[in-house]
Amino acid sequence: MVKKKRPSLLASREERGLVVRLLKRVFSENGREYLGQYGLAIACLVVISATTAFLAWIMRDVIDQIFVAQNRAVLYSLPVAIFLAFFLRGMASYWQGVILSRIGNNIVARYQRRLFHHLTELSVDFYTENRSAHLAARINQNVSGIRDTLNLTVTSLARDLLSLVFLVGVMIWQDPVLSAIALLAGPPVGWMISSLSRKLRAATRQAIDLNARVLASMQEVAQGITVVKAFTMEEVLRQRIEGLIVAAEQRSNRIARITERSGPVTETVAGLAIGAVIGYSGYRAIAYGYSPGGMFAFITALLLAYDPARRLAKLQVQLERALVNAQMIYEVLDLTPRQADPPGAAELAVLRGEIAFDAVEFGYHPGEPVLKGLSFVAPAGRTTALIGASGGGKSTVIALIQRFYDVHGGRILVDGQDIRSVTKASLRRHIAYVSQQPYMFEGTIRDNIRFGRPEASDAEVEAAARMAQALEFIEQQPQGFDTPLGENGMTLSGGQRQRLSIARALVRNAPILLLDEATSALDTRSEVLVQQALDEAMKDRTVIVVAHRLSTIVNADQILVVDGGEIVEQGTHADLIGRAESVYSRFHSLQSRPTGAAAMALAAEVVK
Known part of the structure; x- marks a missing residue:
């Protein structure tokens, strides 16, 4: 007992x-x-x-x-x-x-x-x-x-x-x-x-x-x-x-x-x-x-x-x-943030904006690596595009640059500074981000653009909207820039929300711009308008863009083809399209013939 x-x-x-x-x-x-x-x-x-x-x-x-x-x-x-x-x-x-x-x-x-x-x-x-x-x-x-x-x-x-x-x-x-x-x-x-x-x-x-x-x-x-x-x-x-x-x-x-x-x-x-x-x-x-x-x-x-x-x-x-x-x-x-700043972390000093991946290894779950010794350099003031099959690690690269997660091996450098040695706040202040699914917060259109830089003036907010090709539809709203948005901006179309997201990135005026599938879910007209906005946003910035549509990256300074967490091809559009049997050329052929059984077979081949 x-x-x-x-x-x-x-x-x-x-x-x-x-x-x-x-x-x-x-x-x-x-x-x-x-x-x-x-x-x-x-x-x-x-x-x-x-x-x-x-x-x-x-x-x-x-x-x-x-x-x-x-x-x-x-x-x-x-x-x-x-x-x-x-x-x-x-x-x-x-x-x-x-x-x-x-x-x-x-x-x-x-x-x-x-x-x-x-x-x-x-x-x-x-x-x-x-x-x-x-x-x-x-x-x-x-x-x-x-x-x-x-x-x-x-x-x-x-x-x-x-x-x-x-x-x-x-x-x-x-x-x-x-x-x-x-x-x-x-x-x-x-x-x-x-x-x-x-x-x-x-x-x-x-x-x-x-x-x-x-x-x-x-x-x-x-x-x-x-x-x-x-x-x-x-x-x-x-x-x-x-x-x-x-x-x-x-x-x-x-x-x-x-x-x-x-x-x-x-x-x-x-x-x-x-x-x-x-x-x-x-x-x-x-x-x-x-x-x-x-x-x-x-x-x-x-x-x-x-x-x-x-x-x-x-x-x-x-x-x-x-x-x-x-x-x-x-x-x-009592939960402790996993990406804590190290003791005595310095402020990130961005002079040029060059980004380098040095043998980076990472996985979301133990024993399931996503990136396997990934190495590349994104030159300052230039555009680097990442393409490849889904699940290859492209969006992971975008997340790691912003230090949403810490790498398991290797280093990520910005102008030679390991991002783990600087404060997260100073790192992210130098980055503007446009996601595939732009999120709108409670408030007005002006408020949502100004989230990119809270101290921005009304004139700067309106200038960013103009560069993002958003001024046309904003002026058609009942209260213009002061129009309240519904939950997650559901009163706007996908293209309109995406252009507001780009305006938010533009008003931030950061030297580094990250674009993650920014045009993948848009119709043709919206894609043209958003692409014009992106072209404006990409000027004189270090840009890393993830895209499935090759039309959005043909003018990139360098294109990296990512497959299975590794870079399998690298070059400009002209270089890669001229290589026989390259993965990039197969992507290009697939998008040139978007329908039919041949496209399906080609898609399966690309995934392999």
């Missing part, structure tokens, strides 16, 4: 240790910041506790002096004292509520800022491993955990515990024997609450995860509603979300059962204690003539003590829920 109980005993000790460490962290991070405000709130709570005890204590004089002795001298003073006690209690209740709400709201705001700052510092691989919608939903549910932990602890200690202590003091002062009878209810209730809290911890975490998945699924449906309707996925998604909702509902019901399970036991034990006290005190009053005022004061104190005692009994259960939320917030805040 002893061997079977040991693991649970160890587990409970570890859980208690975790709770203590978590509480220490919450108070160490926030206690000093709000020390003065919590002091005021505690003072108000002390007033509430003291006036509550005073109301029980004064009942003895009310009964004995007014109703028994019929003392006219106290007929006015005692009611006034009771009125003042209630008035002070009401004012103290108001101010403690206002102060604690302000503290709680500020704590939520602080941790929201801290979380957002930390999320922007985390590496790209964190977001590839975690679904953004699930992450946002989970954070939204958990951010109040630290506030609830602090407020529950303060109110429970300063109001409920003090009220209970004061009222028990009144009870003992009135009658120690009856007090001992009433206090016998404490140990069994405490044992039961301790047992329930352990069950609640696991159930709460599961409920938070399930609710986060429900919210994340709804968010994804809203974002992809056109795909949902196009493929008639409504019923499939309804069934999937229905399963999550049912599971979340069942878990929430379990939490409710665990949380409220203390109610019947607490009420039953308290009822037995109060009934025993009333019966015994009544017997003594009848049999031995004890003062009715003393008995009434004792019973009043006992009844008033029941409410704070009941809240304290539920404190551990409520605190467990708050601590689970707080712990899940800290799990995010």
Whole structure:
């Protein structure tokens, strides 16, 4: 039997240790910041506790002096004292509520800022491993955990515990024997609450995860509603979300059962204690003539003590829920960015903008290399194009230049400086990036262009839009540059969003420009306009462009054919097209005949 109980005993000790460490962290991070405000709130709570005890204590004089002795001298003073006690209690209740709400709201705001700052510092691989919608939903549910932990602890200690202590003091002062009878209810209730809290911890975490998945699924449906309707996925998604909702509902019901399970036991034990006290005190009053005022004061104190005692009994259960939320917030805040700047990292100094890959090795997963000793030089002020079959490593090159990931072997140099030895911020300040799927943020058209360089003037924003061939459609918008965009710019066409993305890159005015399939998803007219914008953007910059359409790179200063993480061919368009049986010439032939069985066969040959 002893061997079977040991693991649970160890587990409970570890859980208690975790709770203590978590509480220490919450108070160490926030206690000093709000020390003065919590002091005021505690003072108000002390007033509430003291006036509550005073109301029980004064009942003895009310009964004995007014109703028994019929003392006219106290007929006015005692009611006034009771009125003042209630008035002070009401004012103290108001101010403690206002102060604690302000503290709680500020704590939520602080941790929201801290979380957002930390999320922007985390590496790209964190977001590839975690679904953004699930992450946002989970954070939204958990951010109040630290506030609830602090407020529950303060109110429970300063109001409920003090009220209970004061009222028990009144009870003992009135009658120690009856007090001992009433206090016998404490140990069994405490044992039961301790047992329930352990069950609640696991159930709460599961409920938070399930609710986060429900919210994340709804968010994804809203974002992809056109795909949902196009493929008639409504019923499939309804069934999937229905399963999550049912599971979340069942878990929430379990939490409710665990949380409220203390109610019947607490009420039953308290009822037995109060009934025993009333019966015994009544017997003594009848049999031995004890003062009715003393008995009434004792019973009043006992009844008033029941409410704070009941809240304290539920404190551990409520605190467990708050601590689970707080712990899940800290799990995010404690994540360390994998691409951290090295100690003493210098600012990148870009004089020319030459980029060199020196035997670079990289893979997203262990044992699955994407780049295998890749080496090349992108000359400063020139355009270098990367082409090849999908999955060959072209977009990986773009990601590594921006240091979204760290290389596993070799070096990436910008003007001879290893990008791992400089700060990420200084590296990225010198780079403008246009992706295959341009992302538009909440705000106006002007705001989205200005994200490229927040300090850019309106004139610079408009000049960038003109160079990006975007001025025509912007002026047709209801409010021009000040037109608000829908979610991810869905009110604009793909070509229009791409031109805004190019304008964002142009206003950045960076010496290095990275283009990742910037025209692959455009129609012919949009491609012509975007290509004109790109030609303008590429002037006097070091450009690395990834493209499948050869028409966009025929004028590149050098073309690198990437296959299986290695460069298999290199040269200009004229050089490569003239080589018999080259991979590049086969790509060119494929795009010259874009339809038919011959094209399909040629595509298969190129992939090989």
